[in-house]
Amino acid sequence: MAAGGFCKLPNGTVVVALNLPSPAGDGPAGVRVLVHAQNRARALTRLRNLGLRAVYLRGNAAPPTPDEITAVLHHPDGLVWRTAPDNGVGSPDLATELWHPIRSLLRSPAPQT
Numbered sequence: 001m002a003a004g005g006f007c008k009l010p011n012g013t014v015v016v017a018l019n020l021p022s023p024a025g026d027g028p029a030g031v032r033v034l035v036h037a038q039n040r041a042r043a044l045t046r047l048r049n050l051g052l053r054a055v056y057l058r059g060n061a062a063p064p065t066p067d068e069i070t071a072v073l074h075h076p077d078g079l080v081w082r083t084a085p086d087n088g089v090g091s092p093d094l095a096t097e098l099w100h101p102i103r104s105l106l107r108s109p110a111p112q113t
Contacts, residue, residue: 005063016043017064019084036078071099081105
C-alpha cells in the first residue's frame with residue numbers, strides 16, 4: 001500500500017499527497033504526487049482520469065508538508081510530482097529536486113528510430 005495523506009485548507013479544499021510506484025517503466029523507482037482539489041474523492045478522481053487507476057488513500061500516514069502544499073498551490077494545474085524520498089514518506093530535507101508537472105511523468109517516450 002502506498003503511503004499518503006491529506007491536509008484540509010482553511011478555504012475548504014484539500015491537498016492530497018501520495019507516494020506511488022512510477023507509472024513510467026524507465027522512470028524513477030517511486031514518485032510523490034501532490035493533488036489540489038475540492039475534496040479527497042475529486043483529488044483521487046483526477047489521478048484516475050490520468051490513467052493511474054489503482055490509486056487509493058487509506059489513512060493519513062504521510063500528509064503533505066507545508067512546503068509541498070505551497071508548491072502545489074502555486075502550480076497552475078494543481079497537480080505535481082517529484083522523486084519519492086528513500087524513507088517512503090514526505091520529507092522536508094528533500095529540497096534539491098524541483099516539482100514537475102504531471103504531464104512530464106505520464107508522457108510516453110518518443111519512439112527511437
